[in-house]
Amino acid sequence: MTLSKPVANDVHAPNPNTDEIRQQLPLVSVRNLKVAYNEDAVVLDGVDLELFPGEMVALLGSSGSGKSTLMKSLTGFAPVSGGEARVVGFDLKNLQRGQLRDVRASVGQVFQQFNLVGRLSVLTNVLTGALHNAGPLNLVGGFTSAHRKRALELLDRVGIAHKAKDQARTLSGGQQQRVAIARALMQSPKLILADEPVASLDPKMSHSVLELLQQIAREDGIPVLVSLHVLPLALQHSDRIIGLRHGEVLVSAPTRQLDAAALQPLYEHDAEEGDADGALAA
Numbered sequence: 001m002t003l004s005k006p007v008a009n010d011v012h013a014p015n016p017n018t019d020e021i022r023q024q025l026p027l028v029s030v031r032n033l034k035v036a037y038n039e040d041a042v043v044l045d046g047v048d049l050e051l052f053p054g055e056m057v058a059l060l061g062s063s064g065s066g067k068s069t070l071m072k073s074l075t076g077f078a079p080v081s082g083g084e085a086r087v088v089g090f091d092l093k094n095l096q097r098g099q100l101r102d103v104r105a106s107v108g109q110v111f112q113q114f115n116l117v118g119r120l121s122v123l124t125n126v127l128t129g130a131l132h133n134a135g136p137l138n139l140v141g142g143f144t145s146a147h148r149k150r151a152l153e154l155l156d157r158v159g160i161a162h163k164a165k166d167q168a169r170t171l172s173g174g175q176q177q178r179v180a181i182a183r184a185l186m187q188s189p190k191l192i193l194a195d196e197p198v199a200s201l202d203p204k205m206s207h208s209v210l211e212l213l214q215q216i217a218r219e220d221g222i223p224v225l226v227s228l229h230v231l232p233l234a235l236q237h238s239d240r241i242i243g244l245r246h247g248e249v250l251v252s253a254p255t256r257q258l259d260a261a262a263l264q265p266l267y268e269h270d271a272e273e274g275d276a277d278g279a280l281a282a
């Protein structure tokens, strides 16, 4: 059985829209960001990041460099201790009452461990994505036929409509990640954050899931920020790469200008921990 859906445009070719993309307003604009959990735990310092509609941006860095923290700061799960952070039109340092909920409703999230409810059907898992925007719905009979139609369309788009009635826990890892992506799309997100979405998948599935995210970025105009540990995957599946080292941006460039050697400094001095070797593996 193959999980690969035909890709409408060639995601292996350089994004033809790269120059036009950067003439639009960014959906994420972070300047001089500092994240400190406390005085002794400054995790990010002086980080700049912009995400534009339609681009897939890979976030690289060795373990502990701050990738997850940067993603968490964009949805208020890590504190913006200094600098500026604007996300989908909201100033995270000056949110009005209720606006944090609005930010989170606008940001689809995909995780390494999929975070599905295993005993529920695939369809119900996708439907839960609608809860972000839908007020007091509940899982039992609370969804409209329009919700169900949309969820089925999304399952078809990610290539697993035939699994809609199956329990989520019976699916393979690659299939579960596709369900998680469909659930994120059910939110009608303005931005997608994917924190190590392929770390639990084999190489073939990893390519397949990253192709899907790239396709969504391009076709829907949604920026996708994806953290990765494997450089060849980042080089193949992103328009731009941001590299963190000890909480600071060391690399920020279009992917076409980079190669493995240019990214190596992100992992230097960590070799004894095995991080560089792991990152360079295909």
Ligand SMILES: Nc1ncnc2c1ncn2[C@@H]1O[C@H](COP(=O)(O)OP(=O)(O)OP(=O)(O)O)[C@@H](O)[C@H]1O
Residues within 6 Å of the ligand: 037, 041, 043, 061, 062, 063, 064, 065, 066, 067, 068, 069, 070
């Ligand atoms: N809630 C917290 N309180 C204090 N320190 C934290 C907290 N969360 C993370 N950190 C610290 O922040 C640093 C960066 O962690 P983070 O999880 O962002 O790194 P990462 O690059 O995502 O790592 P990995 O690739 O291993 O997931 C680490 O030193 C970590 O111990």
